[in-house]
Amino acid sequence: MDAATVQFVVISLIKILAIIFAALLPIVSYTVYAERRVSAMIQDRLGPNRVGPQGLLQPIADAVKFLLKEDFTPGHVNKFYYWLAPALAMIPAITMIAVIPFGSTLDLGWLLGPLANATGWELDTSPIPMVIANVDIGVLFIFAVSSLGVYGIVLGGWASNSKYPFLGGVRSSAQMISYELALGLSVVPVFLFMGTLNLSEIVNFQWQNGWLVLPLWGDGVGSLQRWLLTIPMLISFVIFTVAIFAETNRLPFDLPESETELVGGYHTEYSSMKFALYFLGEYAAMITGSAAIVTLFLGGWSLPGVPSGDSGFFWGVINILTFFIKLVALLFLFIWVRWSLPRFRYDQLMKLGWVWFFEIALINIIVTAVILALPIS
Numbered sequence: 269m270d271a272a273t274v275q276f277v278v279i280s281l282i283k284i285l286a287i288i289f290a291a292l293l294p295i296v297s298y299t300v301y302a303e304r305r306v307s308a309m310i311q312d313r314l315g316p317n318r319v320g321p322q323g324l325l326q327p328i329a330d331a332v333k334f335l336l337k338e339d340f341t342p343g344h345v346n347k348f349y350y351w352l353a354p355a356l357a358m359i360p361a362i363t364m365i366a367v368i369p370f371g372s373t374l375d376l377g378w379l380l381g382p383l384a385n386a387t388g389w390e391l392d393t394s395p396i397p398m399v400i401a402n403v404d405i406g407v408l409f410i411f412a413v414s415s416l417g418v419y420g421i422v423l424g425g426w427a428s429n430s431k432y433p434f435l436g437g438v439r440s441s442a443q444m445i446s447y448e449l450a451l452g453l454s455v456v457p458v459f460l461f462m463g464t465l466n467l468s469e470i471v472n473f474q475w476q477n478g479w480l481v482l483p484l485w486g487d488g489v490g491s492l493q494r495w496l497l498t499i500p501m502l503i504s505f506v507i508f509t510v511a512i513f514a515e516t517n518r519l520p521f522d523l524p525e526s527e528t529e530l531v532g533g534y535h536t537e538y539s540s541m542k543f544a545l546y547f548l549g550e551y552a553a554m555i556t557g558s559a560a561i562v563t564l565f566l567g568g569w570s571l572p573g574v575p576s577g578d579s580g581f582f583w584g585v586i587n588i589l590t591f592f593i594k595l596v597a598l599l600f601l602f603i604w605v606r607w608s609l610p611r612f613r614y615d616q617l618m619k620l621g622w623v624w625f626f627e628i629a630l631i632n633i634i635v636t637a638v639i640l641a642l643p644i645s
């Protein structure tokens with residue numbers, strides 16, 4: 269392999285390790301902590317406050333607890349699929365993050381230049397894109413991979429050979445089918461307007477022309493068509509966000525778990541690290557879903573008046589921090605909704621998906637196409 273290929277492979281591996289071990293897994297752990305603290309405040313309790321200052325070391329204590337608990341496998345389960353299911357629930361949630369641009373670029377010329385001079389290697393010192401895989405079908409990749417997560421839930425429910433997990437798996441599959449359609453249709457207006465499925469290009473457009481739901485700067489400010497398109501984009505944003513709630517089994521869409529009805533749903537028979545994988549998979553899916561919302565509708569790493577990373581290392585870091593601040597804000601929304609709203613009845617959940625969101629998403633596509641066809645600018 270030539271030096272350019274080796275450099276590409278090494279940088280890609282560094283980005284994968286950084287985004288998973290330095291960003292995703294710590295955010296998952298402390299999202300659980302934040303959820304426990306926020307729920308405690310909402311319910312006028314204290315929440316975790318013993319392990320470390322303000323309970324900040326509680327996620328580490330929980331991780332140690334999961335590692336040390338007995339890994340018990342009930343005798344009545346289908347053992348191969350029982351072991352396989354938690355991994356199938358976790359892997360798609362992590363894989364989706366590969367196509368999310370978590371920053372613009374990062375200029376590491378100050379590091380690579382001296383390294384090239386010292387070693388004699390031919391290194392590319394141009395700014396590095398802050399995305400693991402910059403593919404032209406980024407959104408389709410997210411839909412394809414996210415739909416695989418339900419297999420881990422259904423398989424775990426079936427392999428447990430118990431009525432409550434089985435009911436939870438059936439509910440999850442029906443819920444996924446119902447809201448996957450609305451989820452996919454809700455982003456069609458974005459594609460009609462943008463003309464691309466590349467997530468980096470969508471974010472760059474919003475950096476120059478204002479966010480899809482807030483075109484308050486750039487070339488979009490004086491465009492009548494752009495302001496008219498804000499209405500279908502807002503509708504798409506609402507449908508997409510609610511569908512992400514349903515896809516990640518978060519309240520008020522948590523019927524696959526539904527502790528008051530199904531004990532624990534699909535993970536009733538699980539304990540130790542297998543339960544932890546389900547737990548981490550749910551929160552990882554919530555994080556990647558929130559990242560998709562930020563990227564498609566809220567400008568990704570962009571802020572008005574803030575340069576991209578091409579302007580230097582400092583601005584590249586600011587872009588990354590901007591993305592994660594928006595992500596944390598959306599995670600707080602997920603937590604707040606969970607502890608504020610009651611669970612839907614199953615017929616209400618199905619009606620919302622099939623009778624309302626599906627039809628509204630279809631009409632929204634037609635409205636977007638009409639606005640784009642109008643002879644206005």
